[in-house]
Amino acid sequence: MYRSTLQYVPAILEWARANIEKVQHYSLIAYRAIPLAGGWEYTVNGRRVEPSFIPNTTTDPNEISITTREMYDILAWHFTAFQASAY
Numbered sequence: 001m002y003r004s005t006l007q008y009v010p011a012i013l014e015w016a017r018a019n020i021e022k023v024q025h026y027s028l029i030a031y032r033a034i035p036l037a038g039g040w041e042y043t044v045n046g047r048r049v050e051p052s053f054i055p056n057t058t059t060d061p062n063e064i065s066i067t068t069r070e071m072y073d074i075l076a077w078h079f080t081a082f083q084a085s086a087y
Contacts, residue, residue, distance in 0.1 A: 001028060001030055001066065001071070002031050002063045002064070002066070003063050003064075003066045004063060006066060006070065006071065006074060007074075009028065009071065009074060010075065010079070013026065013075060013078075030064075030067070030068065030071065031056075031063070031064055033057055033058040033064045034054055034056060034057045034058070035057075035058055035059075035064065036051055036057050036058065036059050037060070037061060038061065042054070072084055
């Protein structure tokens, strides 16, 4: 999930709960990527790596800064009986 899609998580969880006979597992995974902004230089074994060849890059570091706590908090706010089962 990205920060911009966090707002949709309660609706997705509600759908999963309403379709429990079809949904065997529900897992929230924060998207991770390499930020292209900010003047970073990436190296492997001392050699520069061109980031455009790396999958999962982003020009908006805010999109990938989401935390587990933020995901938990939004679900706990919408579903008062919600408890996490793993971290």
